[in-house]
């Protein structure tokens with residue numbers, strides 16, 4: 001039985017599972033749990049598939065890997081840019097988002113905060129939502145992303161194609177990244193970046209340096225590069241290093257999450273600002289997910305470009321980093337462009 005058939009059966013029977021594909025590999029992995037028990041994730045020496053929310057005061061879960069199978073898939077890139085950027089733009093949603101951006105810019109200018117990530121959610125009704133078809137679309141559209149489908153009958157179903165690694169650890173060495181700044185891809189992989197985007201991404205790199213320098217060895221930063229994520233471009237710095245001891249995994253995850261790519265700076269103040277002012281519940285968007293201590297590897301990603309599904313209702317989540325130089329209309333358009341990366345696989 002192939003993995004897509006396993007997904008269909010697990011969904012019908014209501015048993016928890018996740019299927020995922022790491023960036024630029026052809027292995028699709030399925031992890032299934034035998035019972036519908038909902039296990040809380042509290043112990044970082046545990047082994048399984050972690051699904052954690054943005055707010056670490058809320059419950060995070062771990063799937064027990066009772067069934068694990070891996071299958072090679074042929075991903076034929078079939079990316080089609082089907083959604084018109086100007087379609088489905090709701091005026092009230094735009095006004096409300098721009099007001100939140102303006103308020104965040106004012107807060108940044110008058111307090112010690114230097115960056116706040118402001119996001120929003122969008123509900124869509126999809127007739128006869130076909131899990132397999134949409135997951136296949138995601139797999140074929142975003143070859144260099146971490147593509148996943150996660151389901152637990154007591155929590156719900158989530159899917160996404162994220163460009164952002166939170167943490168990879170193997171044999172004592174780790175990799176993370178500083179990813180921020182967005183512009184539309186217009187055929188040029190070496191475009192000019194504005195000062196706002198360069199500063200916004202540098203803030204993420206500085207945060208990683210500040211937080212990890214005393215906890216790890218051999219902390220190294222690559223040069224900043226432009227990377228493509230669907231129809232978007234981001235700025236990325238690769239970060240590598242060595243753990244001082246195995247049990248530092250918990251410490252490092254807690255130091256990194258939520259990074260300023262999805263929260264802000266300083267971390268706790270921006271998080272408080274978001275929880276008080278964003279006006280909706282982020283849930284697992286901007287949380288993290290992935291395998292923990294399986295085959296001596298941990299591979300966690302930040303939950304971006306994602307959506308939850310309940311019956312035929314899809315709820316998608318998008319945001320962007322706000323600094324003192326943010327322009328509210330440009331920030332709105334950035335969220336519209338990000339929502340397009342999701343809508344393109346839904347239709």
Ligand SMILES: C=C(O[C@H]1C=CC=C(C(=O)O)[C@@H]1O)C(=O)O
Nearest residue numbers: 180181182261304318319320321
């Ligand atoms: C918060 C999101 O993106 C983050 C990752 C890359 C670029 C970002 C930006 O340009 O603002 C965000 O920091 C999102 O996609 O919802």
